[in-house]
Amino acid sequence: MANLPILQFEEKILETMEQNPVVVIIGETGSGKSTQLSQIFHRKGFTNSGIVAVTQPRRVAAVSVSRRVAQELGVRLGEEVGYAIRFEDRTSEKTRIKYLTDGVLLRESLSNPELNQYSVIILDEAHERSLNTDILLGMMKRLIKLRASNLKVLITSATLDGEKVSKFFSNCPVLTVPGKLFPVEIIYSKERPKSYLESSLKTAIDIHIREPEGDVLIFMTGQDDIEKLVSKLEDKIQSLEEGSCMDAIVLPLHGSLPPEMQESVLLHPLSVRVFSPPPPNCRRFIVATNIAETSLTVDGVVYVIDSGYVKQRQYNPSTGMYSLDVVQISKVQANQRAGRAGRTCPGKCYRLYPSFVYNEEFLDVTVPEIQRSSLAGSVLYLKSLDLPDIDILKFDFLDPPSSESLEDALKQLYLIDAINENGSITSVGKRMAELPLEPLLSRTLLEANEYGCLSQALTVAAMLSAETSLLPGRSKGTDKKRKHAPVDLPDGAGLGDHIQLLQIFEYWDQTNYNPQWCKDNDLQVRGMMFVKDVRKQLSQIMQKIAKGSLDVDGDHRWKESRVDYKNLRKALCVGYASQLAERMIRHNGYRTLGFKPQLVQVHPSSVLRADDEGLLPHYVVYHELIATSRPFMRNVCAVEMRWVMPILTRLEKLNVNKLSSGSVPSEERTEGKSVDVPNEDVKVAGVPDDRESRIQAARDRFLARKAKK
DNA sequence: GAGCACTGC
Structure with missing residues (x-):
């Protein structure tokens, strides 16, 4: 020290x-x-x-x-x-x-x-x-x-x-x-690699043959590439002549590995001996995502191989869709990766790209998260601070998000009653901000409290907060097993994934939180315990902020509501008003209603069930839009037409210009824009002109169907 | 009929 x-x-x-x-x-x-x-x-x-x-x-x-x-x-x-x-x-x-x-x-x-x-x-x-x-x-x-x-x-x-x-x-x-790093020699490739998988394989083997001892850390983009490289590397090392090189082991390191396995990689080779016979001088190859860039530090690394890429999640505010893209890293990231080679002694970093790519193509710093995420939660938070001198659209950000992104956030908040048509926070919005949840879920909880199904909604919100850490990472071993396991899990009554999540927790609750039950059903015990914690925290906050009496502990008298979960689904419909989709006329594709209309499908992992004619519900709300091989809605819930009508009306009245004028006193605001022509108002920046007519068409179809009945 | 980097209240 x-x-x-x-x-x-x-x-x-x-x-x-x-x-x-x-x-x-x-x-x-x-x-x-x-x-x-x-x-x-x-x-x-x-x-x-x-x-x-x-x-x-x-x-x-x-x-x-x-x-x-x-x-x-x-x-x-x-x-x-x-x-x-x-x-x-x-x-x-x-x-x-x-x-x-x-x-x-x-x-x-x-x-x-x-x-x-x-x-x-x-x-x-x-x-x-x-x-x-x-x-x-x-x-x-x-x-x-x-x-x-x-x-x-x-x-x-x-x-x-x-x-x-x-x-x-x-x-x-x-x-x-200054820091206390040892010098790291940077070695650039002469040209861009055709495949960075092959290129890292070759570089790794070169190091293994030519360089003195020291572990090798290889930065790849994702689980797939890591698994491929690990198996190729293992094959190559085995095929090397016996005795010509020192021994080597190859270890994957990424976020979906169970935590115990992540930790075992971090320990020094001495500890690896617990699992395998002690090789006298054994080189470790650690093939990692950017989890090894900042979150985890691997000791003993002398060589770093940097692919120059990272997988990044980004949000598109005009479509409301997330995508996971492989993008070039920034200079800061490249330097951080190189630094991982110089912690214990002088090291080397092999960059699988030429120096001009680093100098001319890489951004200086990583695009900040604030420019890659949906801002509904942050905007609601800032609004709830109620600071007189803060105007959201002019808030002093180091790197301001696009106005499109801020307008998207305002629009979402308006559709769930968190702000009024002038952009000022409502009393509902103030209570929502107290909850450590995405606004859509906060809104659902408050609504559920009105319908007497708060206990169920608390469970859904908690389950969704932990969802990614519930299922174990897919690996060849567990894949087959999991094909059978879900049979034992509830199916959400065919009404969707929120309901299934609720049922899963309720089953576990009935076993008295038995960890073995989780294991039997391929659910991570740690993840489920986290859900329990989150649920408890949320119910405590709800007790503080909600008016009237609360039923947070689960009320088993509501037996009848368990058949169709109507109250819960209605609460979800209000809470997820900005993430609503309508099914196409004769097939099971959907069109989003709150954003620039997108054709999307229900994710194949969903438990939403089709009716006797093979058709899915007319309307669903979705937790997330994610573009992978195609645009998908992940976690959907069936909702009913009559709950959807008020949302369509609200969408029609939407006026983003008015929402963004949040800092102007309300008298002034209405003075300037007193002409009440909603059809004109919809046509504002960032909102496509055809939306209005599409919504109109959606309504017409709805009314026509209603008349038929 | 698909598959997802990493955090956090």
Whole structure:
């Protein structure tokens, strides 16, 4: 600890802090910024007037760094040094240094907008540009004006981004603290590879034959490529002449591996011996996604092979559709990957692309999450802060999202009553913001409370929050098994996936949360326990914010509602009003109604059932649109026509221009736009002209069908 | 009839 580079900069940092409310620190890997900055401020008495907060984008980081700091200060974790993450608050009245996830700090500012308990706020790993950090950056800019006399803000960033952050904070000073990395030699390819799978295979084998010992970390884009490369690499290594090289093992590392397997990769070869006979000098090849870029650190890596690509999820605000695309990494990512080779000794990084690609094609920094996600939740959050000087469309973002994306968020919020036609937050919206959920689910919970099916809705919301971690990753071994397993699971009564999720939890509940039941049905125990936690947290918040009596514990008197789940589905229909789709006339394709109309299909994994004529329900709401091989609706729920009508009416009245004028006092607003011609109003920027006529057509068909009956 | 990188309240 004594020779951490950052400690030599202590005086300089303190001096700069004294004269400036905000300082940007560029601290390279190994500089000690995450553990030392907070201690420096503690030593210098900043903790006498308030707490020093350090945010982290990940839970594990908040926990492990705070543990380290407590140890270094020789105090018990939870006393002078503590942490706060979702479901776990290990702080006390004694706490002076507090590590917390950026999401927790955002929640805290909901009840205490000026964050008065803190004297110093450090936004660590800001260069990762998580959605929450970006919102915090904007809020800090405002906060330092309000609390000019008693708040200091520190932002840690990457070399390529520091100037930009500084400019954002009126050219605040930038301090660079060197890291403690060993030099890494960068080796570029002469040309672009035809296939980066083949190219990484060749490079890996070259390293194995020519280079001295040291593990090899290979960055690939996804599970498929990883599995292919692992098996090719294993074949190639086996075919090498016996005794000509040292032994080698090949290990995959990605997010859908069970956590135990991820951990076993991180341990040093000594521990691998538990599973296999101890090879004297054995090289490990770790084939990983970008999980190894920041989230996990693999020890012993000397060589890195960088494909130059990453799989990224992006949101298209005009269609409401997500897609997973393989895209080029940024320079910051490329450097981060290379750095993984220099943690224990000098290393080498093989970039499978020419240097001009790095220099001319790669973006300096990764496109921030805020420009790749649906912003309904963030916009609702900002609206709920009710800050007089904040206009969402002009909110000071470091990288502003497109106006199309903001308008999409406003439109969604309007359709679920979270904001009114003038863009102001409603009382429903205020209560929604208290819930740590996507707005559509928050809205569903509030509506369900009105219909007496809150308990069911809580379960659905909790199940959806954990959904990806419920099913184990697909691997050849479990695939066949899983074909039989779901037979034992409920089928959602044919009404859709939300209902099935509800039934699954209810079954588990009836077994008294038996872990064996999860295993028998191929559900991850950890995931189901998480659902239980989330459900509990949500019901506690609902008890605080909902009016009237609540039924959060499950009410078994509602037997009749279990046949068709009408109340729950009705609540879902109101909550998911902006994600509604109508089936085509004579086949089972659907057309989305809230966005620029898209032809989509129900995902094949859905349990939604067709009627006797083989047709699916006329209307469904969907949890997510995802474009993979084709555009699919994932997690759908059958809804009834008469529930849909009010939504169509609301869609018709939609006027995005009015929604976006949120900061103008309402009198002025109605003055200027008093002409009430809804047909004209629909034709605004970002909304296609044909939408109105399509909705009209949808209504006509609906009325015609109704007349027939 | 498909398959998904990574986080977080």
